[in-house]
Amino acid sequence: MRGKFISFEGPEGGGKSTHAAALADALRAEGKIVLLTREPGGTRLAELIRALVREELEDPPVTRSEVLLFLAARAQLVANAIKPALARGEWVICDRFADSTFAYQGYGRGIDVQLLKDLNEFATEGLVPDMTILLDVPPEVSRERIAERQKATATSADRIEAAGEAFHRRLRDGFLALAKAEPERFAVIDSSGAPADVDKAILEAVRGR
Numbered sequence: 001m002r003g004k005f006i007s008f009e010g011p012e013g014g015g016k017s018t019h020a021a022a023l024a025d026a027l028r029a030e031g032k033i034v035l036l037t038r039e040p041g042g043t044r045l046a047e048l049i050r051a052l053v054r055e056e057l058e059d060p061p062v063t064r065s066e067v068l069l070f071l072a073a074r075a076q077l078v079a080n081a082i083k084p085a086l087a088r089g090e091w092v093i094c095d096r097f098a099d100s101t102f103a104y105q106g107y108g109r110g111i112d113v114q115l116l117k118d119l120n121e122f123a124t125e126g127l128v129p130d131m132t133i134l135l136d137v138p139p140e141v142s143r144e145r146i147a148e149r150q151k152a153t154a155t156s157a158d159r160i161e162a163a164g165e166a167f168h169r170r171l172r173d174g175f176l177a178l179a180k181a182e183p184e185r186f187a188v189i190d191s192s193g194a195p196a197d198v199d200k201a202i203l204e205a206v207r208g209r
C-alpha cells in the first residue's frame, strides 16, 4: 500500500523543522517507517541547490531563476526520494513543499500562481501531499523567533528572511488563502503556543484524517 505524504508549510520561524521532527518521532514510536526530509534539499543535488539559493551572491537569482531552482530541487527530491519511499509504503514528512513556491514566489514575489502550479505539476509529475500542516504565526512572533535563533547561532538573516515586512505579510496571507482554497488537504495550526501544545494539536489533526 502507498505510504502517506505530509508536508509542513508556513512562514519562517513557524516551527516547521521542530514540529515535523516531533511528528516523525511520534509516528516512528507507533512502528511506522518515516522519511523526514526538507525543501529545498533532501538529495545531494537538491542540497547543493539549497546552498546556492541561500548564498550571498554578487548576482543573486532573479525571481525566474529562483522559481526554477526551487522546482529543480523539488523534481529531484520527488523522483529520487519521496516517490520511492511512498511506493515502499513508508510515510514521508516534508519540511516545505509546493505551497512554499506558491506563497513565496507567487504571493510574495508576484509571479502568477496558476503559472507556478503548472510548472510545479511538471516538476512533481502531479504529486500532491495527502495532508498539509500549515503552521501559522503572526509576523511579530516569527521575527522574534528568527532573531533569537540568529543570536543563539551567531548568524544573520538570509536573502529571503531579510525581505521586507510587506513581503512577509503577503506571504502569510498567501498561505492562509491556499489553505482556504483546499480545506480538505490543509490543517491550519496556530503555532504561537508552547511547543508541546503545538505537537499535540498536530498529532490530533493527523489522527483526525
Ligand code: T5A
Pocket: 011, 012, 013, 014, 015, 016, 017, 018, 019, 039, 040, 070, 096, 097, 098, 100, 101, 102, 104, 105, 145, 146, 149, 160, 161, 191, 192, 193, 194, 195, 196, 198
Ligand atoms: N523557499 C522554499 C521558497 O522561497 N520557495 C520554495 O519553493 C521553497 C521550498 C528555506 C527558504 O527557502 C524559501 C523559504 C525559506 O526562506 P529554511 O531554512 O528551510 O529555508 O527556512 P524555514 O523553512 O523558514 O526554516 P526556519 O528554520 O526559519 O523555520 P521553521 O522550520 O519554521 O522553524 P524552526 O522549527 O527552525 O523554529 C524556529 C525557532 O523557533 C523555535 C525553535 O526552537 C527555533 O529556535 N520554536 C518555537 N518556540 C516556541 N514555541 C514553538 N511552538 C516553537 N517552535 C519552534
